[in-house]
Amino acid sequence: MTPGPTLTTARLILRPPAHQDFDGFAQMATEEETMRFIGGVAPRDAAWRGMASLAGSWALLGYGMFSVLRRDTGEWIGRLGPWRPGGKEGSWPGDEVGWGVKQSAAGQGFAYEGAVAAIDWAFDTLGWDHVIHCIDKKNAPSIKLAQRLGSQLEREDHRLAPPFEEHMVDLYGQSKAAWKARQRT
Amino acid sequence: MSLFDPNATPRIETERLVLRGWREDDLDGFAAMMSDAEVARFLTGSQRPMARAEAWRDLALFVGHWALRGYGLFAVEEKESGAFVGRVGAWQPECWVGFELGWGLARPYWGRGYAFEAARAAGDWILSAFPLDRIVSLIHIDNTPSQNLATRLGMKAGEQTLHAGMLHDVWDISRADWSKA
Numbered sequence: 001m002t003p004g005p006t007l008t009t010a011r012l013i014l015r016p017p018a019h020q021d022f023d024g025f026a027q028m029a030t031e032e033e034t035m036r037f038i039g040g041v042a043p044r045d046a047a048w049r050g051m052a053s054l055a056g057s058w059a060l061l062g063y064g065m066f067s068v069l070r071r072d073t074g075e076w077i078g079r080l081g082p083w084r085p086g087g088k089e090g091s092w093p094g095d096e097v098g099w100g101v102k103q104s105a106a107g108q109g110f111a112y113e114g115a116v117a118a119i120d121w122a123f124d125t126l127g128w129d130h131v132i133h134c135i136d137k138k139n140a141p142s143i144k145l146a147q148r149l150g151s152q153l154e155r156e157d158h159r160l161a162p163p164f165e166e167h168m169v170d171l172y173g174q175s176k177a178a179w180k181a182r183q184r185t
Numbered sequence: 186m187s188l189f190d191p192n193a194t195p196r197i198e199t200e201r202l203v204l205r206g207w208r209e210d211d212l213d214g215f216a217a218m219m220s221d222a223e224v225a226r227f228l229t230g231s232q233r234p235m236a237r238a239e240a241w242r243d244l245a246l247f248v249g250h251w252a253l254r255g256y257g258l259f260a261v262e263e264k265e266s267g268a269f270v271g272r273v274g275a276w277q278p279e280c281w282v283g284f285e286l287g288w289g290l291a292r293p294y295w296g297r298g299y300a301f302e303a304a305r306a307a308g309d310w311i312l313s314a315f316p317l318d319r320i321v322s323l324i325h326i327d328n329t330p331s332q333n334l335a336t337r338l339g340m341k342a343g344e345q346t347l348h349a350g351m352l353h354d355v356w357d358i359s360r361a362d363w364s365k366a
Contacts, residue, residue: 003252017253018253019254022279026279044279044280045278045279045280045281047279048278048279048280049246049279051249051253052245052246052249052250052252052253052278053242053245053249054245054249055248055249055252055253056244056245056247056248056249056250056252057245057249058252059245059248059249059251059252060207060209060244060245060248085238085245086237086238086241087209087241090238090241091237091238092238161236162235162236162238162239163236163238163239163242
């Protein structure tokens, strides 16, 4: 079992990845549109390694991306949440909350709903004081979501660490104070 | 804060080594091991040395393998010094050729019989913990030291398979032959 919390929102359950989620991960990994800006399509074996790395992040750091399930159907629809490979000592550009939702569940506000819960949890439980999102310049839907969350463009053209050194991302983000102020309004 | 409980992984002691669960501070030793071109040659898909950030992802994969499968690769520690020596144990990611006994040590610890000692103990654990008829080891066709070790463990080379675009032999041994060796 992967250790970690279970979060509940109006329509979603967020919990660390578990083995029964694999068909969802594998299916999403084949979706060209979904994967275009988050590592590209991947065969089944690579999808499993990706899922296992998320589970490993939970075990090593005490946080990682959640599996996202619909409360009404129990269906796995994506993965999102806190992500900082290597932890504080690593080369990731900051404390990220990232997201990815499979095609059949896109466009219904699920990523926004899940990201809000994940950011709340990260600020309240992990003690983060700032959150970022690493987004490809051409990934318009994710930029829109980051802005809807209240995050702003903070840095352009950041080169990621290996094995993604060929990828440049823009960094969007906001402080805990800004997030909390916004939640109160 | 860490929710990771290395005590959830079995701890196996041999004469000179300890096989145990992974800790965050194993990253230094593991990253050093994987930055060595000689080690990386047969242990990375690219055959190139790993950057530290890649080594962390590998470590997360090892730990995630334990979380998802209930078994995986152990961190290997030298009893006398407490130093990180390498990784050995069970390996079966999705689409793998079988239930693998895998090994890999940092270069300073080669040539002392450590890999044999660790692999023997890990294989004993695997066969006592899981109802398997056979275990396999995937070994690059040019990896002579690992071929020698597999032979010493009583394993035999069988079919060949492509992994990461490179030819590997699938070595294997039956439960009965392992217990005789």
